[in-house]
Amino acid sequence: MATASNLRIDGDRLWDSIMEMAKIGPGVAGGNNRQTLTDEDAEGRALFRRWCEAEGLEMGVDRMGTMFARREGADPDALPVMVGSHLDTQPTGGKYDGVLGVLAGLEIVRTLNERKIETKHPIVVVNWTNEEGTRFAPAMLASGVFAGVHELDWAYDRRDANGKTFGDELARIGWKGEEPVGARKMKAMFELHIEQGPILEDEGIDIGVVTHGQGLKWLQVTLTGRESHTGSTPMPKRINAGLGMARITQLVDEIAWSHAPHAVGAVGHCDVHPNSRNIIPGKCVFTIDFRSPDKAVITDMAARLEEGAKRIAEEIGLKLEIEEVGAFDPVTFDEGCVKAIRDAAEKLGYSHRTIVSGAGHDACWINRVAPTAMVMCPCVDGLSHNEAEEIKKEWSTAGAEVLFHAVVETAGVVG
Numbered sequence: 001m002a003t004a005s006n007l008r009i010d011g012d013r014l015w016d017s018i019m020e021m022a023k024i025g026p027g028v029a030g031g032n033n034r035q036t037l038t039d040e041d042a043e044g045r046a047l048f049r050r051w052c053e054a055e056g057l058e059m060g061v062d063r064m065g066t067m068f069a070r071r072e073g074a075d076p077d078a079l080p081v082m083v084g085s086h087l088d089t090q091p092t093g094g095k096y097d098g099v100l101g102v103l104a105g106l107e108i109v110r111t112l113n114e115r116k117i118e119t120k121h122p123i124v125v126v127n128w129t130n131e132e133g134t135r136f137a138p139a140m141l142a143s144g145v146f147a148g149v150h151e152l153d154w155a156y157d158r159r160d161a162n163g164k165t166f167g168d169e170l171a172r173i174g175w176k177g178e179e180p181v182g183a184r185k186m187k188a189m190f191e192l193h194i195e196q197g198p199i200l201e202d203e204g205i206d207i208g209v210v211t212h213g214q215g216l217k218w219l220q221v222t223l224t225g226r227e228s229h230t231g232s233t234p235m236p237k238r239i240n241a242g243l244g245m246a247r248i249t250q251l252v253d254e255i256a257w258s259h260a261p262h263a264v265g266a267v268g269h270c271d272v273h274p275n276s277r278n279i280i281p282g283k284c285v286f287t288i289d290f291r292s293p294d295k296a297v298i299t300d301m302a303a304r305l306e307e308g309a310k311r312i313a314e315e316i317g318l319k320l321e322i323e324e325v326g327a328f329d330p331v332t333f334d335e336g337c338v339k340a341i342r343d344a345a346e347k348l349g350y351s352h353r354t355i356v357s358g359a360g361h362d363a364c365w366i367n368r369v370a371p372t373a374m375v376m377c378p379c380v381d382g383l384s385h386n387e388a389e390e391i392k393k394e395w396s397t398a399g400a401e402v403l404f405h406a407v408v409e410t411a412g413v414v415g
């Protein structure tokens, strides 16, 4: 019987499952719009559950809707090895962001079942609810509650742009489980994710061994001025919230560049009220996304933004409110798990390099409560959070094989 050491996964089967999942919540340009707690999310969850049940996995769901599909181990009391990511997408998301990590976990189970390989520790494939944070801020919401960063009731009260709450929407789609969040203990967690940046592809490298994740701060700014006629209001009489948003957006860019090359900053979300072409905006609400591998840099960027925004608001006569709607410190992943990933890439003969994750991931929070690390594969032009997001099948296969060996080495093969 094949031992785990020379085992390969079925890359075609994994690819076909990704393409099958991509049919649910299609976007308008070849990607996906399967936002968290929508009917499309529910449909994707149901498909994933069917696949898991077909493999004999026991499905658990916690009170944040996170799905835990468990493959029993020879020692049922041994702490499980978790492997997963997220099935929710951005509104103009790609087919692979998150999905690759969940379905690669399923592929590991499919391969072990096919080869009748038993592991000592159970293996649990995880779909974390609301990783993206686009409909309900902040990102990585369910894994944050699981790691004790957010309170459950606070998470339930998160509201989308239409005023719907997370808790109500979770109940509406029928995925509000009974299991207390964070009750499941684990030996380790591994997550496979596309890089969402250009490094691996540019350097022709198969595998990113993720040692760190950069930190993040999301600041929601509300500027209040006065709506008035764009034609008849003299320039000196205007209190233009749109002008304030434009100047603060420019300031975000300048601050990020001042910490080049590693810091980044942008405004990705903005609401202009009343958004009429002949009314000066009376109110603008927008979110600033600052990130850096260095916590002190994030702190500096936020402080300089606050100071500059106050000056701009005063110059224009605007009321300014700034609310932190998301934040996490830079992450250092577990050395043992990182080593398991690096050893797997070596053993399988894949080129690899250490890399810092530019994006946030559920692994960043779970790293607080259990040894955790990530595997990355390249993506075309480093593009993600865009419907044109693309990877090559051999990249997903390589990433899943490295993930497989890291998970199975950690779970221990019994027979």
Ligand code: HGY
Pocket (backbone or CB within 6 Å): 131, 132, 133, 139, 140, 358, 359, 360, 361
């Ligand atoms: O924002 C992020 O980094 C992740 O894609 N949710």
Ligand code: MN
Pocket (backbone or CB within 6 Å): 086, 097, 098, 131, 193, 361
């Ligand atoms: Mn993701």
Ligand code: MN
Pocket (backbone or CB within 6 Å): 090, 097, 132, 385
């Ligand atoms: Mn994403």
